[in-house]
Each structure stands twice: as C-alpha cells, then as structure tokens.
Amino acid sequence: MSSPHSSVATPQATRLAPPLAGARNYPAQKPAEVYLFGTCVLDLFFPEAGMDAIRLLEREGIRVHFPQGQSCCGQPAYTSGYTDEAREVARAQLALFSHDWPVVVPSGSCAGMFRHHYAELFHDEPATLRQVEALAARTYELAEFLLEVCRIQLDDRGSPIKVALHTSCSARREMGTHVHGRSLLSQLGQVERVDHDHESECCGFGGTFCVRMPDISGAMVRDKTAALAGAGADAVVSADCGCLLNINGAFEKQQQSLRGEHLASFLLRRTGGKSDGVQS
Amino acid sequence: MSAHADTPAIPISFKRRAHDAVHDAQLRKNFRGAMDFLMAKRAAQFPDGDELERLRAFGNRVRARALSKLPDLLQRLEANLTRNGVKVHWAETVDEANAIVHQIVAAHEAKQVIKGKSMVSEEMEMNHYLEGHGVDCLESDMGEFIVQLGNEKPSHIIMPAIHLNAGQVASLFHDKLEVDYTEDVDRLIQIGRETLRRKFFEADIGVSGVNFAIAETGSLLLVENEGNGRMSTTVPPVHIAVTGIEKVVENLRDVVPLLSLLTRSATGQPITTYVNVISGPRKADELDGPQEVHLVLLDNGRSQAFADSELRQTLNCIRCGACMNHCPVYTRIGGHAYGTVYPGPIGKIVTPHMLGLEATRDLPSASSLCGACGEVCPVKIPIPAILRRLREENVRPPAAEPHHMRGQGSKYSRRERYAWKAWRTLNTSPRLYRLFGLAATRLSGLIPADIGPWTEHRSAPKPATRTLHELARDHLGED
Amino acid sequence: MNARDRILGKLKQSLAGTTPIADDYDDALLTAPWSYPAEHRVTRLCNLLQAVHGETVLTTAAEWPARVSEALASRGIDELLISPATAHGQQFAGYLALNGLVTRLKAYDRPVEQWKDELFFSTPASLTGTLGGIAATGSLVVWPTPAEPRLMSLVPPLHIALLKASEVVDNLYQIMQTQRWAERLPTNALLISGPSKTADIQQTLAYGAHGPKELIVMVLQDA
Numbered sequence: 001m002s003s004p005h006s007s008v009a010t011p012q013a014t015r016l017a018p019p020l021a022g023a024r025n026y027p028a029q030k031p032a033e034v035y036l037f038g039t040c041v042l043d044l045f046f047p048e049a050g051m052d053a054i055r056l057l058e059r060e061g062i063r064v065h066f067p068q069g070q071s072c073c074g075q076p077a078y079t080s081g082y083t084d085e086a087r088e089v090a091r092a093q094l095a096l097f098s099h100d101w102p103v104v105v106p107s108g109s110c111a112g113m114f115r116h117h118y119a120e121l122f123h124d125e126p127a128t129l130r131q132v133e134a135l136a137a138r139t140y141e142l143a144e145f146l147l148e149v150c151r152i153q154l155d156d157r158g159s160p161i162k163v164a165l166h167t168s169c170s171a172r173r174e175m176g177t178h179v180h181g182r183s184l185l186s187q188l189g190q191v192e193r194v195d196h197d198h199e200s201e202c203c204g205f206g207g208t209f210c211v212r213m214p215d216i217s218g219a220m221v222r223d224k225t226a227a228l229a230g231a232g233a234d235a236v237v238s239a240d241c242g243c244l245l246n247i248n249g250a251f252e253k254q255q256q257s258l259r260g261e262h263l264a265s266f267l268l269r270r271t272g273g274k275s276d277g278v279q280s
Numbered sequence: 281m282s283a284h285a286d287t288p289a290i291p292i293s294f295k296r297r298a299h300d301a302v303h304d305a306q307l308r309k310n311f312r313g314a315m316d317f318l319m320a321k322r323a324a325q326f327p328d329g330d331e332l333e334r335l336r337a338f339g340n341r342v343r344a345r346a347l348s349k350l351p352d353l354l355q356r357l358e359a360n361l362t363r364n365g366v367k368v369h370w371a372e373t374v375d376e377a378n379a380i381v382h383q384i385v386a387a388h389e390a391k392q393v394i395k396g397k398s399m400v401s402e403e404m405e406m407n408h409y410l411e412g413h414g415v416d417c418l419e420s421d422m423g424e425f426i427v428q429l430g431n432e433k434p435s436h437i438i439m440p441a442i443h444l445n446a447g448q449v450a451s452l453f454h455d456k457l458e459v460d461y462t463e464d465v466d467r468l469i470q471i472g473r474e475t476l477r478r479k480f481f482e483a484d485i486g487v488s489g490v491n492f493a494i495a496e497t498g499s500l501l502l503v504e505n506e507g508n509g510r511m512s513t514t515v516p517p518v519h520i521a522v523t524g525i526e527k528v529v530e531n532l533r534d535v536v537p538l539l540s541l542l543t544r545s546a547t548g549q550p551i552t553t554y555v556n557v558i559s560g561p562r563k564a565d566e567l568d569g570p571q572e573v574h575l576v577l578l579d580n581g582r583s584q585a586f587a588d589s590e591l592r593q594t595l596n597c598i599r600c601g602a603c604m605n606h607c608p609v610y611t612r613i614g615g616h617a618y619g620t621v622y623p624g625p626i627g628k629i630v631t632p633h634m635l636g637l638e639a640t641r642d643l644p645s646a647s648s649l650c651g652a653c654g655e656v657c658p659v660k661i662p663i664p665a666i667l668r669r670l671r672e673e674n675v676r677p678p679a680a681e682p683h684h685m686r687g688q689g690s691k692y693s694r695r696e697r698y699a700w701k702a703w704r705t706l707n708t709s710p711r712l713y714r715l716f717g718l719a720a721t722r723l724s725g726l727i728p729a730d731i732g733p734w735t736e737h738r739s740a741p742k743p744a745t746r747t748l749h750e751l752a753r754d755h756l757g758e759d
Numbered sequence: 760m761n762a763r764d765r766i767l768g769k770l771k772q773s774l775a776g777t778t779p780i781a782d783d784y785d786d787a788l789l790t791a792p793w794s795y796p797a798e799h800r801v802t803r804l805c806n807l808l809q810a811v812h813g814e815t816v817l818t819t820a821a822e823w824p825a826r827v828s829e830a831l832a833s834r835g836i837d838e839l840l841i842s843p844a845t846a847h848g849q850q851f852a853g854y855l856a857l858n859g860l861v862t863r864l865k866a867y868d869r870p871v872e873q874w875k876d877e878l879f880f881s882t883p884a885s886l887t888g889t890l891g892g893i894a895a896t897g898s899l900v901v902w903p904t905p906a907e908p909r910l911m912s913l914v915p916p917l918h919i920a921l922l923k924a925s926e927v928v929d930n931l932y933q934i935m936q937t938q939r940w941a942e943r944l945p946t947n948a949l950l951i952s953g954p955s956k957t958a959d960i961q962q963t964l965a966y967g968a969h970g971p972k973e974l975i976v977m978v979l980q981d982a
Binding site: 011012013014015016017019020036038040042043044045046047048050051054064065066067068069070071072074076077078079080081082083085088089091092120169170173174200201202204205206207208209210211212213214215216217218219220221222223245246249250252253 | 295298299302303308333334336337340341344345347348589590592593608609612613644645646647648649650651652654655660662665668669670671672673674675676697700701703704706707708710713714717720721732733734735736737738739740741742743744746747748749750751752753755756758759
C-alpha cells in the first residue's frame with residue numbers, strides 16, 4: 001500500500017510522511033446540486049438522519065441526488081485487512097458519481113474513506129486513481145459542507161438545552177469534523193455545548209474491533225457513556241453513525257434515558273424543520 | 281491450513297489478559313491517572329501547534345533520511361566508533377546478542393552486572409540469560425529496579441513501574457528489602473539510591489541502551505533523569521551498550537530535533553536532566569570512565585520490517601512512548617496484557633517482526649484504529665495504517681507470494697474469507713444490496729437480543745422500518 | 760558470512776535501486792523558536808533550572824568563592840572536591856587561605872579505582888566549571904577533562920557548577936555549531952539540566968535518585 005500523498009520513486013524507496021496539509025479551499029459558490037452518499041449503517045439504522053440531511057441541504061436551495069446503486073464505502077473490509085474485497089466495493093461506488101457535483105456524506109469515517117483511503121486502494125491503477133482523486137476533492141462530510149460550503153445560518157427555535165458533542169476519531173483526525181460540529185452548534189442561540197471528560201477519546205466502536213475485542217471495546221464505551229452522562233448534557237449529538245450505534249446500544253443496555261442523535265436531525269429540529277418521523 | 285491449526289498460546293492469552301486487566305479496578309485507576317498526567321505534561325510542552333507539526337515533519341525527515349542510507353550509516357558508525365576505541369559487535373538474533381555479552385562478561389570473569397535502562401536488553405531477556413550463567417544482573421533505573429524486585433516485567437517503555445502506585449511499591453520494598461513500610465516517595469527513592477549506590481560501586485560491568493548512535497562522530501547518546509545511566513556507563517570498568525540497528529542517525533546535529541521531540545513527547549520535559557554523549561573509553565590521561573566500551577548492534581527482525589517500505593516506517597521510532605500514553609486501549613489494559621516487551625501501539629507494529637505474526641496475531645486487531653497514536657508520534661509513523669497492513673498480512677493465505685512477514689496468514693480462515701467475499705458480492709450488486717436492506721428492515725424482529733460480543737455491553741441494534749434507499753426514492757425519485 | 764555481513768546484505772538488498780533522501784536540514788526551526796534577547800538568556804536559564812529544583816546564584820567573578828563557601832557552610836559541609844589544576848580551583852583555594860577558612864579541599868588527582876570508596880561514600884560536594892549554558896532548556900554544557908573527570912559532576916550529593924553569563928547561548932544547535940562539537944567531541948560530553956530526579960513511583964517527582972541531590976549554579980554575571 002503506497003501512500004497516495006508521498007511521491008514514491010520506487011516501491012522500495014524509504015518513505016517520508018506526506019507534506020503538511022494546508023487549509024482546504026472551499027468553493028466560493030454553493031452548488032446547485034449535490035450527491036448524498038448515505039453509508040450502510042445509516043441506511044439501515046439511522047435513515048431518518050439521512051432524510052434530515054437531505055432536508056437541510058434542500059432548505060439551502062440545493063437539489064440532492066441519491067444514487068440508488070450505492071451501498072457501502074468498503075471500510076469494514078478495508079480495516080479488517082480484506083483489501084481486495086474493499087477495493088471492489090469501492091470501485092462499485094466510484095461508478096455512481098458521474099457528474100462533478102459535490103458528494104456529501106453524513107458520516108465522518110465514510111467520508112474519510114473517500115477522501116483519504118480510496119487513493120491507497122487504487123494506487124497502482126493510474127486511471128482509477130485520477131477518478132479517485134477527483135472524487136476525494138469534491139467529497140465533504142456533512143457538517144463541513146453545511147458550514148464551509150453552504151455557509152449555513154442557523155436560526156434556533158428550540159428551548160434552552162445543554163448538548164454534548166461526540167466526534168468520531170477518523171472524522172476528527174482526518175477532517176477536523178469536531179471543529180465544524182462545534183461551530184454549527186454555536187450558531188444555535190439556546191444551545192449550550194458542554195464538554196465531556198476525555199472528549200477526544202475513542203468510544204470503542206472501531207468497526208469490527210468492537211466484536212473482536214469485546215472486553216476492551218466494552219470498557220471504552222462504558223467510559224464514554226459515563227463521560228457523556230456525567231457532562232450534565234440533556235442531549236448527545238454526533239455526526240457518525242457507527243459511534244451512535246455503539247453509544248446508543250450501551251446507553252440502552254445500561255437502561256439510561258440519554259440517547260445520541262445525529263447532528264443533521266438535531267440541527268433540523270432546532271431550526272423548525274420537520275423530520276419524516278421515521279424512527280429507528 | 282497449518283498456520284492456525286497449531287495456534288500458539290500467546291495470542292489466546294492476550295484476550296484473557298486483556299479481560300482480566302479491564303476488570304482490575306486498581307490497575308485501571310493507576311493507568312488512567314498516569315496516562316492523563318503524561319498527556320497533560322506533553323501538551324504543556326507543545327503550546328505552539330505549528331511548531332509541533334513542523335518539528336514532527338522534521339523529525340520524520342531526519343529518521344527517514346537515516347533509514348534511506350542505513351547500511352552506509354551503520355558502516356560509518358562502526359568505523360568511527362572503532363577509531364574512537366569502541367568495539368562493535370553485530371547480532372542477528374537475541375541469542376547471538378546474549379552470547380556476545382556473555383563472552384565479554386566471561387573474558388572479565390565478571391560476577392556483577394549493573395544495568396541502565398535498556399529496552400533492547402529486555403528484548404534479549406539479558407537478565408534471565410546472564411543469571412542462567414551465574415552472573416548477577418541488577419537493574420538500576422528506579423522503575424526497572426522496582427519491577428525486577430517484584431519479579432515483574434516493565435509495563436511501559438519509559439516508566440516501567442507505572443502500573444504500581446506508591447502503596448504497592450511501599451509493600452514491595454518492605455517485603456523484599458526489609459525496610460520499614462513507608463509510602464513517602466522521597467524516602468522510597470532514597471532507599472533505592474542507597475541500595476543501588478553500593479551496587480554501582482561493586483559492579484564489574486555496566487550495561488546500557490542507546491537513544492541515538494551518531495555515525496558522523498562515532499558516538500552513543502543516552503538521555504535520562506536519574507543519573508543511573510551515567511553511573512552504569514562510567515563507573516564499572518567495562519561498558520556494554522546494546523541497541524537496535526535502526527537507532528543510528530547520520531550527523532551529530534540530527535540529534536537536536538530528535539532530542540527535543542523525544543523528551544517533550546515522552547515525559548513532557550524540555551530536556552532530561554542528563555544528556556550523556558559517549559565517544560570512547562577512558563583515555564590514557566583520564567582518571568575515570570570505562571576501560572572498555574562495546575556496542576552490540578541487534579537486528580532481531582528489524583531487517584524484515586526494513587525490507588518493505590511501508591513497514592520500514594516502523595523503524596522511525598525513537599521510543600518515546602507517547603503512542604501508548606495516548607492509546608485508549610493501552611490505558612484500559614496496561615502494558616502487561618500485551619505479553620510483549622514493547623506494549624501499546626508501537627509494540628503492536630514492531631513485535632510481529634521480532635516474534636512473528638503467529639505469536640502476535642491478535643495484536644494488530646487490538647485497536648479501534650482511532651488514530652491517537654499516529655497523531656502524537658513525534659516521527660510521524662503512520663501507526664494505524666501499519667496496523668491495517670498487518671491485519672492484511674494476518675489474513676493473507678499463508679503461502680501467498682510475495683511473502684513479507686514471518687507468520688503471514690496466521691489468522692487466515694477460509695470461512696472468514698468466504699464471508700467477506702459474500703459481503704463484497706452484496707455490496708457490489710445494487711439489487712442484492714437493496715433486497716438485503718428490505719429483508720433487514722422488515723424482518724428486524726428476527727434479530728436475537730443476544731448477538732455475541734456486541735450485546736455483552738450493548739443492546740442489539742434495531743434496523744429502522746424502512747431504509748434510506750426507500751425513503752430517498754420516495755422523496756427524490758429514482759436517481 | 761558473519762552476522763554483520765548478513766545484516767548489511769539484507770539492508771542493502773532492501774534499498775536496491777533507491778536514492779538516499781537529501782539532507783535539507785532546517786536550522787531555522789531549531790533556532791528561531793528558541794532565541795532570546797541577550798538580557799533574558801540568563802533569566803530564562805535560571806528559571807528553568809529552578810523549575811527542576813536547581814539552585815541558581817547570581818554573583819561575580821570575584822565574589823563566587825564567598826558564595827560557594829556560604830553554600831557549603833549553610834549545609835554543614837566542610838570539604839569540597841575541586842581541581843587545583845584549574846583557575847577556579849586555585850582561586851577558591853586562595854580565597855580560603857586569605858580568609859583563614861578551614862574547608863578541606865580534595866583533588867580528583869588519581870584514577871577512580873584508587874579512591875572509589877572515598878569518592879562514593881565520603882565526598883559530600885564537588886565544584887566544576889562548565890563550557891557554557893543553554894537558555895532554551897536550562898542546561899549546562901559539561902565536558903569532563905583529566906582535571907575534572909566524569910564522576911565529579913555525578914557522585915557527590917552536592918554539585919556546584921560555575922557558569923559565565925557571557926557563555927549562556929540561546930539553544931543547543933547554536934552552541935553545537937559555534938563550538939564545532941562534531942569535530943572535537945571528548946570521550947564524554949554532557950548536558951546537565953538540574954539535580955538527579957525520578958518520577959518512577961506514581962509520577963511523583965523525587966530528587967536525588969542516583970546523581971547529585973542538589974545542583975547549585977553560580978552564574979558569574981561579569982564573566
């Protein structure tokens with residue numbers, strides 16, 4: 001696996017870390033049309049969050065396209081070491097976005113797969129690699145897209161509430177999604193964002209990690225839910241469905257009333273939008 | 281598939297040890313406290329994020345440059361050390377390294393060896409080996425001394441006794457050194473000082489590790505706070521340094537960025553109390569220092585990592601321990617659960633080269649790939665990417681070429697491979713995928729409440745009544 | 760083939776056809792963040808030393824012997840390991856004689872083997888010179904010599920070091936370059952940044968682990 005960012009002269013050349021990434025350049029104009037890549041976990045477990053993302057985008061005057069051929073970004077196989085299988089699933093997704101519209105992903109780790117890891121999967125297929133690099137350049141995690149491309153202005157219509165924000169590790173480290181999430185929440189006048197203990201620490205999901213190493217993962221999610229519950233928050237918000245599945249499953253098992261909600265649903269509800277009412 | 285038919289004991293016991301560790305409240309508390317302390321100390325040393333990122337990039341470049349000419353630098357190092365009067369030895373395996381040390385010990389009829397902190401000597405299990413040959417081998421770093429006294433292994437590469445609190449050390453000293461029980465840390469350290477000072481005085485041979493071996497000047501650089509490293513390398517008549525072949529840097533000035541990264545990342549210090557640069561034994565007109573200095577250069581699997589340019593990055597490591605300090609897994613289970621000399625994220629990526637993937641097959645999986653380790657690594661080792669790569673090596677068919685690693689395919693399972701192929705088919709066929717979605721949402725009642733490891737700590741996930749594919753099609757039309 | 764040749768052979772084979780990475784050393788990154796106005800250097804060095812329980816005394820080239828004497832007296836120490844072969848050793852001896860003081864001066868004038876017991880168990884204090892100081896990290900540069908051997912700054916529980924204010928530089932890179940270390944390293948070169956310490960028991964700092972329990976730096980402001 002050659003890193004996409006370093007110019008490796010020969011496969012055996014000693015590698016340097018990729019150069020420091022500068023700030024991302026955002027388009028000056030908000031686009032008229034976008035693709036939504038829903039992600040597999042959201043598709044099955046949090047479809048209303050996907051619809052809320054669509055409604056937020058539509059409210060910004062953007063026409064949303066949802067390619068029905070989409071499935072999974074390939075991450076589960078990729079992180080399990082089944083690289084060939086991941087590559088073929090990734091290839092199937094690549095075929096879906098033929099227009100040059102931005103691709104918006106309401107789940108941070110899947111957006112990171114498009115943005116950072118597809119290039120590794122196709123490093124020795126030059127034609128595909130060009131396609132992948134173009135896709136990466138127009139892929140946005142939802143919070144980032146709302147904030148930096150739509151330059152959304154949120155008008156809070158809800159009553160005062162305290163909210164804890166959990167950000168998935170890959171979204172935080174690959175795309176700075178925690179900054180975007182905080183910034184969006186800060187636009188809501190009645191919402192007070194509260195910090196929680198060890199906020200940047202992993203919730204213990206980690207894809208197949210949670211079933212391969214149940215003791216360790218269980219200890220991590222117990223600590224995470226305790227920190228969230230101890231933060232004095234009325235609500236927990238996250239923009240990553242894997243984390244939400246993990247955190248909500250643990251809250252439920254512990255018979256706590258607190259549940260994590262997708263950022264898209266929270267933002268839509270606070271600003272007077274109507275959800276489909278489809279509950280998971 | 282013989283590779284997993286004769287499963288070795290270590291990986292199985294990893295899960296058992298991890299299980300025990302997460303249920304040990306005292307251990308969890310000790311590690312959480314210690315890791316929080318070390319993370320805060322490091323953060324305080326890097327107030328300027330821009331300086332940190334530029335220095336990490338520089339550190340990465342210095343290490344990568346050294347690796348890009350490693351054989352040349354090792355030869356230059358050897359030539360310059362030899363010119364300075366240091367004897368250089370090479371060992372491919374820990375057995376060879378121990379034999380070299382033993383030869384030197386035997387030549388001097390040495391009975392007592394005092395050791396400064398050295399992870400390579402842990403790798404060699406030198407204490408055990410020398411004791412088997414009738415030689416006393418005493419650790420002098422306070423943390424190492426404590427774990428040796430307790431007949432334990434280090435649980436952290438920088439702070440070996442980090443799993444113990446003061447009360448536990450107090451009990452240990454009381455039992456083993458027959459001193460009055462005290463939890464006063466100053467007093468405990470003074471007891472250690474008095475005990476060990478006598479040993480420095482008596483020792484025939486001092487053993488140390490090396491933080492950086494400098495090719496340009498033929499020098500060995502060691503950092504430490506206690507002074508035991510200086511004692512071990514100065515007082516006994518013979519000094520044996522042991523180190524890995526990757527520890528060499530090209531020029532003296534290359535240590536400036538690495539030193540700054542090392543001490544700030546490791547313990548949150550601008551510099552350690554001592555930086556000790558050794559460039560030779562005692563000269564004719566000098567009144568102290570060892571009469572003989574030896575350097576043992578150990579491979580022990582490093583050349584295997586070196587052979588692949590992705591895995592080679594593992595050898596950038598300067599052993600600061602920041603990856604373990606920031607690792608949520610290490611924080612939960614501590615260092616002993618890994619069952620390896622190097623615990624934590626760096627241990628997971630370096631140990632498979634030393635012991636083979638058979639013996640370490642669960643280690644690459646013991647990560648949520650959260651990326652905290654890669655984010656803090658001062659020399660920018662892409663630890664999560666390497667963990668993923670090791671998972672790939674773990675599940676490749678054992679006989680598949682090219683063969684990158686000893687123990688390739690140690691987790692190869694035909695059944696699991698078929699499952700992923702089925703997953704691939706499902707996710708590359710939109711019709712099948714949508715059918716699956718329909719089935720999962722409509723038949724969600726059939727999901728049992730107990731689905732193995734997931735439901736030990738969580739309720740079973742419940743699919744929604746309709747998929748996003750369906751909702752989106754209703755709302756947006758077919759796209 | 761021996762181990763050496765096999766190891767080198769494997770490494771060379773792994774690099775076949777590759778080009779070494781160029782040395783584009785970024786000295787600005789190691790100097791710019793660690794540069795100080797001349798009048799702040801000594802202050803910074805003293806602050807950093809004090810932060811790790813080092814004691815600093817601002818004094819002069821003429822007065823330091825009196826300060827050293829006071830430091831010894833206040834600790835009830837009546838002997839000092841100091842080299843008669845150095846200018847500062849002679850100055851201190853002269854000061855004692857002039858003032859009729861009885862501090863016993865010991866010289867490290869024979870190989871350690873001949874007086875190891877005394878050095879280890881009945882030498883409470885030592886005094887050495889330094890080759891300079893580093894403001895960035897609060898460090899002393901000490902290169903042991905035949906007159907002031909390696910263990911002089913390590914074994915006695917109290918180490919007193921003389922530092923000329925004019926020899927305090929900004930950072931390690933600078934002193935390494937200006938003093939041309941790469942060409943002339945001694946058998947042992949040291950940076951010392953405080954008394955010996957450890958945090959190996961429950962992250963609790965304790966001083967005097969194996970080396971000096973106390974470090975006093977006499978900063979000669981006019982030297």
